[in-house]
Amino acid sequence: MFDKYLYALGRGVRGAKQALDEASRLPDPAAGARDITPQPEADDATPDAPALIAPAATMRPRKALVFGARPLVMGIVNATPDSFSDGGAYLDPAAAIAHGLKLVAEGADILDIGGESTRPGYRPVGAAEEIARVVPVIQGLATACDIPLSIDTMKAEVAKAALDAGASIINDVWGLKRDADMARLAGERSAYVIVMHNREAEDGSIDIAADVLDFLRRSIDIALAAGVAREKIVVDPGIGFGKTPAQNLVLLRDIARLKELGHPILLGVSRKRVIGAATGRARPVDRLAGSLAAGLMGAERGASILRVHDVAEHVDALKVFAAVVAARN
Numbered sequence: 036m037f038d039k040y041l042y043a044l045g046r047g048v049r050g051a052k053q054a055l056d057e058a059s060r061l062p063d064p065a066a067g068a069r070d071i072t073p074q075p076e077a078d079d080a081t082p083d084a085p086a087l088i089a090p091a092a093t094m095r096p097r098k099a100l101v102f103g104a105r106p107l108v109m110g111i112v113n114a115t116p117d118s119f120s121d122g123g124a125y126l127d128p129a130a131a132i133a134h135g136l137k138l139v140a141e142g143a144d145i146l147d148i149g150g151e152s153t154r155p156g157y158r159p160v161g162a163a164e165e166i167a168r169v170v171p172v173i174q175g176l177a178t179a180c181d182i183p184l185s186i187d188t189m190k191a192e193v194a195k196a197a198l199d200a201g202a203s204i205i206n207d208v209w210g211l212k213r214d215a216d217m218a219r220l221a222g223e224r225s226a227y228v229i230v231m232h233n234r235e236a237e238d239g240s241i242d243i244a245a246d247v248l249d250f251l252r253r254s255i256d257i258a259l260a261a262g263v264a265r266e267k268i269v270v271d272p273g274i275g276f277g278k279t280p281a282q283n284l285v286l287l288r289d290i291a292r293l294k295e296l297g298h299p300i301l302l303g304v305s306r307k308r309v310i311g312a313a314t315g316r317a318r319p320v321d322r323l324a325g326s327l328a329a330g331l332m333g334a335e336r337g338a339s340i341l342r343v344h345d346v347a348e349h350v351d352a353l354k355v356f357a358a359v360v361a362a363r364n
Contacts, residue, residue, distance in 0.1 A: 094177040094201045097184070100145070100227055102299055105357040106334045108349050109145040109185065109342040110138030111305070112176075114168040115152045126168070132175040139180045142350035145204070146180075147342060148172050148197070149187030153208050153276070162192040169193065170200045177201025185229070191216035198224050208276065209233050210254035211261075222262030229269040229301055230254035234277025243282040244289050247272050251296055269340065271301040275308060283309040287329055291336040299339035304329045306344055327352050 100107075114131045135146050150168030151160050165188065173184055177200060185204035186197035191214045194205045203226060210230040211218045221228045232247045251270045258268050270293055272286045287309070293300050304310065310325035311317060323345050330341045330349055334356055343349045 095179075095181045097201075097203050098181050100183050100204070102339045104360070105353045106302075106330075106338050107144035107340045108142060108346055108353065109147050109301070109340050110135070110141075110143035110346045111342060111344050112138070112146055112148045112172065113152070114148060114150050114172050128168075128171040128175065131172040132179070135172065135176045136179060138346045139182060141347035143182065143346045145183045145185055145340070146176060147185040147187050147204075147206055148176070148202070149206075150193070151188065162190050165190065165193045166196045170196050173197050173200040173202050183227070185227075189213045189217075191220050194226075195220055195224075198226060203227060204229065206271075207231065208273070210250060211257045212254065218257050218261035218263065221258065225264070225267070227267045227269065228258055228263055229271055230258065231271035231276065231301075231303075232273035237277055237279050237282075239279045239282065243278060243285055244292055247286065248292065248296065251293070255296065255298065265298075269299045269301050270296050271303060274302070274304045280309055280312050283307075284313075287332065290333055290338060294337050300333075300337055301340040301342060302330065302333040302338040303342035304333070305342060323348060331356055 112131055112135045114126060114128070116126050131148070135148070138146060148169050150165040152158070169186060169188075173186065176184055183204055184197075184202040185206045186194055186202045187206045187208070188194050188197070189207055189209045194202075194207075194217060198205075198220075205217065205221050205226050206229040207213075207217055208231045210232060211221075211228070218228075220226070230251060232250045234246075251272075255268055255270070259265060272290060272293060274283050274286060278286070287302075287304065290300065290302065305326045306319040306322045307326075310322040310329060311319070314322065314325045316322045316325065326343065326345065327348060330338075330343065331352055333341065334353065341349055341353075
């Protein structure tokens, strides 16, 4: 159903593929890094990136991010070769754009586009390669739909290119603590910011809820100090990031504790290992039922956004959730 649109992209998609091929041949300064995430790269030149960004006049205005009676559904678009669930399926820009538009048709309120996997043991990529992966996708989606677009990155250079291409949300899995320029960029561009809790390594001895709250409070302070509007900050407990299986379950059970931070809560649990551990489903694609259960539990406890792979199913589940809630009153 997207053939005509994808054909219209024409030269833009072919240029994106060429840029991706060129970027993939660049030396990766983060290769071999021992840290579980790459450090900010100082001189990661991206000479081809400006040519990939559509003129502002061709971008459709974004809908406002409005929190209402039900959680918003954030659809995942992984423009990566190695994401844990669908790595490689949408590495081609045309495929990623088509998938994003499919999620919009299914009812997604937001699309989250990422160009670097953050699964355990992932291969870090440089900013140039990440930009080449995500900018053509954001550019195409920004001209074809009007819902808010989010860039899933921990690099300010990538976030800037994404904002230029039409994104309006920065989703940082290190809560503005990996790249000193990220908070400043968000403040200057009046972007929404999702700050996620993360840890270098698991530690089963700590009070994980207290650790999450302390981490996120500091992230919020960083954002506010950089000029990010308080109403544009969203918090994420980081299910699956630097936590034991038991700690992930505790956070899902006690997600309502994050309400004390005073910001909307994003829950990203779709298809994750915690679902597999509870259900015995080894393959991520077989974890839909468990993901729906966790998502609805999160909605009941106060989550404002559910970040999911299976949009249509979550939209339907949340419609039933909203109907039941309305019937109580």
